[in-house]
Amino acid sequence: MTVLVQLNSSRMPERAPRAEDLLALARNNSTDARQRLLLGVLALCDASPPDGQMSPILGEIFLFLARQAERDIRKALADRLAHADWAPPALVNVLALDEIEIAAPILASSPVLQDDDLLQILIEASLDHQIAVARRPQISGRIADAVIERAVPAVLTALATNRTAQISGEGFRRLVEHSRRIAALRGPLSRHPGLSQALAEQMYHWVGSALRESITTRFQVDERKLGTAVYDAVEGVLRQARPEDFAPDTPEREEMERRLVAKLQAAGQLKPAMLIRAVRERRMSLLVHGLATLGGYTVNQIRQALNSPTPEALYYACSSVGIDRAVFPSLLVELRKLNHGLPGDLGKPVWQRGSLSPTSAARAFRAIIGPDQDEQQRIAV
Incomplete structure (x- = not known):
């Protein structure tokens, strides 16, 4: 409620509107009336949240009104619906694909967004939207794998900073491999609690001196022994040679x-x-x-x-x-x-x-x- 008052207090109902007031607004085709109707319906939902998803008819009304709303109203709507489990899925997806300032709270928190919705955003939306998906708390292994498969550097780095993402062992291996060419990945990965000793030792070969110190401290890597091991294992195990062979x-x-x-x-x-x-x-x-x-x-x-x-x-x-x-x-x-x-x-x-x-x-x-x-x-x- 506070956000909407800050945006435009003259448009925000002080209390849940009466049915006859909403009906009068619905008969008025002006832009201002449409937006007041949207805020009125939202206030009504706040006063008495629907049990689970709202009715399809009310969801269609929300969607119709939101598409005609000004930017500040869409932004306020996204803030208000970011945590609402009753929000209409179609409306949430429209807001999720809106400009990033509007979409950000929805992408970060909306419980309505499902994996299929997030996959669509990764494919269709802007780089900023993709980064927001990769940072979303508790994203599934399916979404993490999709981010890794697409291999967009900034999105991979966002995923590496997400400590709650469900990244598989294979996913971590691929992230470490990507860090050969994407320097920004190395820091977040070296500090990630899911990084294994074996992958840390692998990444040790191409990070800078500061991150090597961090890896050495965390995993007790012996640089001298590791250097010898790398020498013996470049491109697989090299055959043991006898002087007379050459x-x-x-x-x-x-x-x-x-x-x-x-x-x-x-x-x-x-x-x-x-x-x-x-x-x-x-x-x-x-x-x-x-x-x-x-x-x-x-x-x-x-x-x-x-x-x-x-x-x-x-x-x-x-x-x-x-x-x-x-x-x-x-x-x-x-x-x-x-x-x-x-x-x-x-x-x-x-x-x-x-x-x-x-x-x-x-x-x-x-x-x-x-x-x-x-x-x-x-x-x-």
Whole structure:
């Protein structure tokens, strides 16, 4: 009642109207009379709420009058009906699809809205409406699954902040997977009570340093052990290799690896995981050509980083192509076994300072290594 008085006290009945007053308003076709009739019928319902849903006839009257009402009256109507279990379903759905300022209280609270209604809103309504549905308390697993299936970033983030939503284990797995590309999901998910230890460890690989601390504190994640585990499990469990399984690098083998990298790049299949596998399989030429191609560097620049007295440049090269900093220490150990102890261990472990963007890492790599002199001479000739 208070909201309507604030909006326009001259239109709001002070008490439940008499039947003859409503009848007189019904005979008047003016806009003001229609709106006074709507408020009068609503006041009558407030004074004596219907038992369950109101009669279909009264529901049709409500709907007819609401469609002719001004914006402030529709807004007041939505506020008043947001918690009413007797409200006409057709009217509630019309208000739910109205502009978001009107629809918001209905989407947040109306007990009349059913899953089918909410699914329709997810499909037909604006982004703001979809976000409101994802934030609605106690939404069912069916609605949560629909939000995840549609994969709209802002709506997924709203769902991740909804602690009362019924999200299945599979739903959480898909949300965590979406958080690879949607950074806004990571914070809400890392704090969500439904996040499991296994999913937290999976998400740990692509979150920033602040969220890693939060995950480590909450789930007691061992960063060193996890880095080793990631190294051993990129794209599935890698086979255990014996030194005799692999041929040493030769000019012929290097040319073969160069051609393989070119084919993978052309097919869009050259991935950071392949570089990790190359180290594990002791294929240095494959690593060198793959890292150079992925990062847009020359082979000479990568070899210079591999033979440097410090691993800093190599770390930046790896970081620039998407190799996680948690994986790098284990990768470095294996590389030193293959490359006569190089790169050396001078300097501080830069990978402990926090994550870098690929662009920043590439810039840092080029600043340390400098231009490829041989390449510049060939271009000059």
